[in-house]
Amino acid sequence: xxxxxxxxxxxxxxxxxxxxxxxxxxxxxxxxxxxxxxxxxxxxxxxxxxxxxxxxxxxxxxxxxxxxxxxxxxxxxxxxxxxxxxxxxxxxxxxxxxxxxxxxxxxxxxxxxxxxxxxxxxxxxxxxxxxxxxxxxxxxxxxxxxxxxxxxxxxxxxxxxxxxxxxxxxxxxxxxxxxxxxxxxxxxxxxxxxxxxxxxxxxxxxxxxxxxxxxxxxxxxxxxxxxxxxxxxxxxxxxxxxxxxxxxxxxxxxxxxxxxxxxxxxxxxxxxxxxxxxxxxxxxxxxxxxxxxxxxxxxxxxxxxxxxxxxxxxxxxxxxxxxxxxxxxxxxxxxxxxxxxxxxxxxxxxxxxxxxxxxx
Amino acid sequence: xxxxxxxxxxxxxxxxxxxxxxxxxxxxxxxxxxxxxxxxxxxxxxxxxxxxxxxxxxxxxxxxxxxxxxxxxxxxxxxxxxxxxxxxxxxxxxxxxxxxxxxxxxxxxxxxxxxxxxxxxxxxxxxxxxxxxxxxxxxxxxxxxxxxxxxxxxxxxxxxxxxxxxxxxxxxxxxxxxxxxxxxxxxxxxxxxxxxxxxxxxxxxxxxxxxxxxxxxxxxxxxxxxxxxxxxxxx
Amino acid sequence: xxxxxxxxxxxxxxxxxxxxxxxxxxxxxxxxxxxxxxxxxxxxxxxxxxxxxxxxxxxxxxxxxxxxxxxxxxxxxxxxxxxxxxxxxxxxxxxxxxxxxxxxxxxxxxxxxxxxxxxxxxxxxxxxxxxxxxxxxxxxxxxxxxxxxxxxxxxxxxxxxxxxxxxxxxxxxxxxxxxxxxxxxxxxxxxxxxxxxxxxxxxxxxxxxxxxxxxxxxxxxxxxxxxxxxxxxxxxxxxxxxxxxxxxxxxxxxxxxxxxxxxxxxxxxxxxxxxxx
Numbered sequence: 001x002x003x004x005x006x007x008x009x010x011x012x013x014x015x016x017x018x019x020x021x022x023x024x025x026x027x028x029x030x031x032x033x034x035x036x037x038x039x040x041x042x043x044x045x046x047x048x049x050x051x052x053x054x055x056x057x058x059x060x061x062x063x064x065x066x067x068x069x070x071x072x073x074x075x076x077x078x079x080x081x082x083x084x085x086x087x088x089x090x091x092x093x094x095x096x097x098x099x100x101x102x103x104x105x106x107x108x109x110x111x112x113x114x115x116x117x118x119x120x121x122x123x124x125x126x127x128x129x130x131x132x133x134x135x136x137x138x139x140x141x142x143x144x145x146x147x148x149x150x151x152x153x154x155x156x157x158x159x160x161x162x163x164x165x166x167x168x169x170x171x172x173x174x175x176x177x178x179x180x181x182x183x184x185x186x187x188x189x190x191x192x193x194x195x196x197x198x199x200x201x202x203x204x205x206x207x208x209x210x211x212x213x214x215x216x217x218x219x220x221x222x223x224x225x226x227x228x229x230x231x232x233x234x235x236x237x238x239x240x241x242x243x244x245x246x247x248x249x250x251x252x253x254x255x256x257x258x259x260x261x262x263x264x265x266x267x268x269x270x271x272x273x274x275x276x277x278x279x280x281x282x283x284x285x286x287x288x289x290x291x292x293x294x295x296x297x298x299x300x301x302x303x304x305x306x307x308x309x310x311x312x313x314x315x316x317x318x319x320x321x322x323x324x325x326x327x328x329x330x331x332x333x334x335x336x337x338x339x340x341x342x343x344x345x346x347x348x349x350x351x352x353x354x355x356x357x358x359x360x
Numbered sequence: 361x362x363x364x365x366x367x368x369x370x371x372x373x374x375x376x377x378x379x380x381x382x383x384x385x386x387x388x389x390x391x392x393x394x395x396x397x398x399x400x401x402x403x404x405x406x407x408x409x410x411x412x413x414x415x416x417x418x419x420x421x422x423x424x425x426x427x428x429x430x431x432x433x434x435x436x437x438x439x440x441x442x443x444x445x446x447x448x449x450x451x452x453x454x455x456x457x458x459x460x461x462x463x464x465x466x467x468x469x470x471x472x473x474x475x476x477x478x479x480x481x482x483x484x485x486x487x488x489x490x491x492x493x494x495x496x497x498x499x500x501x502x503x504x505x506x507x508x509x510x511x512x513x514x515x516x517x518x519x520x521x522x523x524x525x526x527x528x529x530x531x532x533x534x535x536x537x538x539x540x541x542x543x544x545x546x547x548x549x550x551x552x553x554x555x556x557x558x559x560x561x562x563x564x565x566x567x568x569x570x571x572x573x574x575x576x577x578x579x580x581x582x583x584x585x586x587x588x589x590x591x592x593x594x595x
Numbered sequence: 596x597x598x599x600x601x602x603x604x605x606x607x608x609x610x611x612x613x614x615x616x617x618x619x620x621x622x623x624x625x626x627x628x629x630x631x632x633x634x635x636x637x638x639x640x641x642x643x644x645x646x647x648x649x650x651x652x653x654x655x656x657x658x659x660x661x662x663x664x665x666x667x668x669x670x671x672x673x674x675x676x677x678x679x680x681x682x683x684x685x686x687x688x689x690x691x692x693x694x695x696x697x698x699x700x701x702x703x704x705x706x707x708x709x710x711x712x713x714x715x716x717x718x719x720x721x722x723x724x725x726x727x728x729x730x731x732x733x734x735x736x737x738x739x740x741x742x743x744x745x746x747x748x749x750x751x752x753x754x755x756x757x758x759x760x761x762x763x764x765x766x767x768x769x770x771x772x773x774x775x776x777x778x779x780x781x782x783x784x785x786x787x788x789x790x791x792x793x794x795x796x797x798x799x800x801x802x803x804x805x806x807x808x809x810x811x812x813x814x815x816x817x818x819x820x821x822x823x824x825x826x827x828x829x830x831x832x833x834x835x836x837x838x839x840x841x842x843x844x845x846x847x848x849x850x851x852x853x854x855x856x857x858x859x860x861x862x863x864x865x866x867x868x869x870x871x872x
Contacts, residue, residue: 081500087493
């Protein structure tokens, strides 16, 4: 089965600022890919590149086995993006949904197609088709926008926070409609969302983005500092209950780091101390199921901080883990990934030029 | 005091008489204005709308210079445009062979240069004022470049129409171009504004006032339209 | 997009309608440049009607200042001129811009001013009157627009052995038409030189009791000679020489000359035909 997307060496910049850097990304056909990350993490930029409406500053985008054509509408018409905030054209609901087919010159059975798409998102055509764009609530507008994309049966459907600005009922309908597309037409789905529970439930794979870069292992255990150095030269993060997470070397005060959940050990007894190993005591607060690898996620509250470990089901049974249980967590310095900015390669070059100028 | 108000009153009475009797000279001037303004507006819209869109949305070298040029042309006095037009279409000028001098077509062509900067500048502003999401939405729904341009202008239709009305108001009330290029020839190139200038120069305030009344009513209707459009364009 | 297509069709219709409705005229058209003062008398409309009846040719005239009228001829934008500035006309023909200059008729200029006549010019000869105005520094409104009237006025100052008092504060150049200049003179309770025709109209708008009265008239130097000049066909290839010739012959013909003599402005005769027999 060919991939529908293969991105390599992708870089996106706005006004000279790098907002996205993805070395390699492959998306399989009919897969459901989740994108997670805080605002400004580059999710929307990535979606716009995948939608073929904004070319990247650098890198290759291969769509369905061929280099993607950003200039004409040819490839663009096979992919559709639903924007974060509900946005409709200033016309009636029917005309909004019919716009996509109309620009493609598709006139047959238009009324039926529009009605079908509206029903998919739970809007009764007889009641809604002739409403003006002004007369819709936020949730209804977003559903109309989704209908406008679904009517096209796109090969790839990209959803940017589809349930963020809508009411609960609309959120449910939107989620169902998106999944119906996958089941019914084999649509590849890429969903950016804060609804981690939903993504855990439906996504085949989830990518975590932080400041434009994918973070392996995810952002579940994001440590944002403050990192302090004591008189003895040790750097660490002091937790509310007095425990300290130590890290090697010097760190910026707010430098972010993540700990891979798969690399956190959970035990009932305090493990043996080792250099470079952090041992923390805490209370189990949640158990969850992750579709990825069928593992169980164990969330532990440690001095006010929530850390999540991913364990095999049998391990969890063997330890008898339940919410409220006191446990010991352990992770090595090597299992921490630092997310701070790398030094710019240009700086080295600049210095060299200056030196050359001074020479007689 | 009575003396100076008398001739205004006389003028008004003559005016009403002319309008009610559908005086041919008066209405010939009105017809000339309608013809010439329709021509110049039609031309400036056909050229100006796509140019305004392009100025707002396409990136090309010298874009900022183009914008500044258009904005400067906005304040060109009509007599300057009329003079320039005359030098071009006079028999002695480069376009003399087209025999456009003293014709309504010639006036319409010159007036296009008056209306064009207004249409381009205001259309560009209308398009720029559009939400960024509009372009993204149109593209992702599959619109080609040309379809995107058309749909963007349609989404901004009220602002674009307001731009057209602003240009129209300017064109309908100008004298400099009509005088220089049209020559104010009776029955042919005598428009409302040149007729007013001529008649008041002759001391015939009656017809001047009659024509002025027609122009004011027309301007009033346009302004009402503009106000209604402004209200409609607000979400 | 049936809506935007409909809009485009409307626009195209408006354009074609406008273009069509100014059809290629069946009647031949003769373009003439004359002056605003001539047009304001109504004589040109009168002549145009007669000319159309006699020859079937439509006379379209543009009324501007004499300077502009001559320029239009020099630029080949009109076919024939009817102006009243003999000195400029002779130069014009010498320079090859016009041919076949024929005298047609004359009317006269008058100097008008307030009844109180602060400079005391009533009944004086022109040169004396101007000297009096300058001496008393009485307000004097001038066309200042290079028109026939303006040229006449400047020649009168010269005849009175004075420089044109352009920089004097009492001398006001309006740069506008005759009626407007008279209005300025009225505002300032001053004097001005005007053709009799415009004054007749002015008096009429004031119901026979104008604020300014004729104070100086009849002096020969005030006679205003009108001539018809054809635009030089050698210089201007597109000029309608045959029509221009037809007009020139027609306007000096006995019948037309008689009609010119009969022309009345508001009940008063204005022009005296004097074409050479």
